[in-house]
Amino acid sequence: MPFARLRFGPVINSAGHAPSPSTLQHTSAESARKTKSKLGCQQCKTKRVKCDESYPTCRRCARLGLICLPAPRLTQWQVETPWFSLQPTAIINRRLLQYWLEKVSQMLVIDPEDNPFSFPALEYIPQSPALVHIIQSLSASHEKYFSAHSPIIALEERGKALVSLRKEVEQNQRKPQAFLLTTMLLSLAQSADCDMKDYGKQHLFAARNLINRMLQNASDLVNDPLARLCLGMYLYWDMCSAFLVDPEEDQIIDSLNMSIAIHKMGNWHHPMYGPCTGLLFILGNVGRYCRQILDSRHRNFTQEAIxxxxxxxxxxxxxxxxxxxxxxxxxxxxxxxxxxxxxxxxxxxxxxxxxxxxxxxxxxxxxxxxxxxxxxxxxxxxxxxxxxxxxxxxxxxxxxxxxxxxxxxxxxxxxxxxxxxxxxxxxxxxxxxxxxxxxxxxxxxxxxxxxxxxxxxxxx
Ligand SMILES: [Zn+2]
Ligand SMILES: [Zn+2]
Structure with a gap:
């Protein structure tokens, strides 16, 4: 079963810099141009000069080598889901969830129209308070642009996510992939902390445990798109962090079952990176090996050639x-x-x-x-x-x-x-x-x- 595909349209800014303007969008941009823009970047606003609103970097900032701080471009969904008409429960902050759908979840995929982290992820919300909390935490952090003093609400939500996740893992008989998404989002929240020494090791190790359990049930990778999504996310994450892990404390990944799983994934189009699952696996292993020889100077010439x-x-x-x-x-x-x-x-x-x-x-x-x-x-x-x-x-x-x-x-x-x-x-x-x-x-x-x-x- 594929993920539901949803249509997202970019919100047009007043200068008409939409990524792919259709005729219809062009007309609305033309009329919007007459009204005063509110989307100019902070640098231009401070200097009280006109901002051309190129996204993500305006031309003035690019020319001067400044860091451009534009207003966030939101996407608008054009599909209503049953979830949105549900009675809001006590833990749900609709504003933060909406910001997740419109902005933050879009950063995780290569194609906004094929985004399992937006509406499809909401399917899992009724079963998992941990997922709601971590989504809300990330939204709150991003809303305040991961400021050095993380906003209280982001930290509170992250704390609640951790507590809920622990409970859910202990009490539930659900498949490991059900917890992987939350674990990976926790790590994303952590990496926004500005703590140069902490890359979220405990979350990575938790994910490896869950992956090892998931790999024991290889048929899931054929039948369950969530399992494929999680395996790919893990491999991407492993590629980005394998060389950060101290080889002394590195955990064993079930490499035989991993190879079989990657073979089964084949050229499946992953929403984060497309059909390059096999390459990510190689790159993760290369990173791990390189860190090892950096620490121990013990080389394996045949392995390098492979x-x-x-x-x-x-x-x-x-x-x-x-x-x-x-x-x-x-x-x-x-x-x-x-x-x-x-x-x-x-x-x-x-x-x-x-x-x-x-x-x-x-x-x-x-x-x-x-x-x-x-x-x-x-x-x-x-x-x-x-x-x-x-x-x-x-x-x-x-x-x-x-x-x-x-x-x-x-x-x-x-x-x-x-x-x-x-x-x-x-x-x-x-x-x-x-x-x-x-x-x-x-x-x-x-x-x-x-x-x-x-x-x-x-x-x-
Ligand atoms: Zn500007
Ligand atoms: Zn700018």
Whole structure:
């Protein structure tokens, strides 16, 4: 059974900068242009100058290299659900749930019209107070833009979500996937905290437990779209955090059942990233391995060669050009990561290495990756999935690539304007430090540098 597909339309701003204006939308934008806009960015408002309202970064901010703080663009649903006509219960805050539907849940997917985190997720609300609370917590945080002093309501809701989740897991006989969504949203709330040392390890470990239980029932992956959704979310999360986990405390994942499950997923189109499940799995394993050799210096040359081959051979049929660019960026990010952490290995077989040495190949891949990402429009939903790639590959750009460095800076700022996650700005700070060191002849590996700073950034 597929997820219900819902039509979301972008809300048109007064200057008519809708992502894809149809004739009808154009007419309404024309008439709206005559009225005074309220959507200008904060920077322009403070300076009392006219804002052109380009989204997510206005032209003035882009030109001056400022962080643009636009008013949030909401989406409007055009379908009523039975849930909305239900009597509100005591724990439901309709305003926060609506903000979730219109804004926050949209940051989690590549296609707003195929979003299981919006209306379809509400189906699970009657069974799970924990889910209601974590959704409301995230909405409250985002509404206040994850300010350093998180608004009280966001913290309260998060606390309630944790208590409810514990109860639900103890008392319920429900399948593990029913709790995975809440666990992952808890981690998202945590990563918005500005705590550089805490990437939400306890939530990741809880998710791994749930995944191991879920994998024991492989038929679910064929029949239950929630199970596929959760497995994909977990793999994406693992890719972003496997290298943050101390290898000493790393838990075992049931790798045999995991491989079978990924095989069963095949090219299923996941709402967060499309049909690249297999690639995410490889990238998670590469990250884990690289952290291991960084800590212990104990290398496995055969394993490295296997990873390399998996990465340079990986192919998918992306459903559109932008996703194709994103996948190429992912693939090259993985190769750069592997080469950077491991160093020379005479078992490597990448045909690209015939023409240049490893160091110049890293450079070339870094430039390629950034160029791929720049081909994806800043207005696209794919913007939310680029910060890790920008940090890891941007760090390899030489001083002579100043143009590309500027593109990376601008994009990380645009990502912050869009999702207001502070980690985007922390990544930018890391990059500035790495570039400065590199220009002075001290080239360091971004992960090593970040860990030395005792930073553990969870980047999406
Ligand atoms: Zn502006
Ligand atoms: Zn601006």
């Amino acid at each position: 990873f390399e081959q998996q990465l340079y051979c990986w192919q998918a049929c992306p459903p559109n050009i932008s996703l194709g660019h994103l996948y190429e960026a992912f693939r090259k990010y993985g190769l750069i990561f592997l080469y950077r952490a491991s160093g020379q290995n005479n078992r490597f077989t990448n045909p690209d290495m015939m023409f240049q040495n490893q160091q110049s190949l890293i450079q070339k891949y870094a430039e390629d990756t950034v160029r791929h990402l720049m081909q994806i429009p800043a207005t696209s939903n794919y913007l939310n999935f680029q910060s890790l790639l920008l940090l890891a590959t941007g760090a390899e750009l030489a001083e002579s690539n100043n143009f590309l460095r500027d593109e990376v800076r601008e994009r990380l700022r645009a990502m912050y304007s869009l999702n207001r996650l502070p980690t985007n700005l922390h990544a930018l700070q890391l990059l500035e430090e790495l570039w400065c060191a590199r220009d002075n002849g001290n080239t360091s590996f971004w992960l090593q540098y970040m860990l030395q700073k005792d930073w553990y950034l969870l980047l999406g």
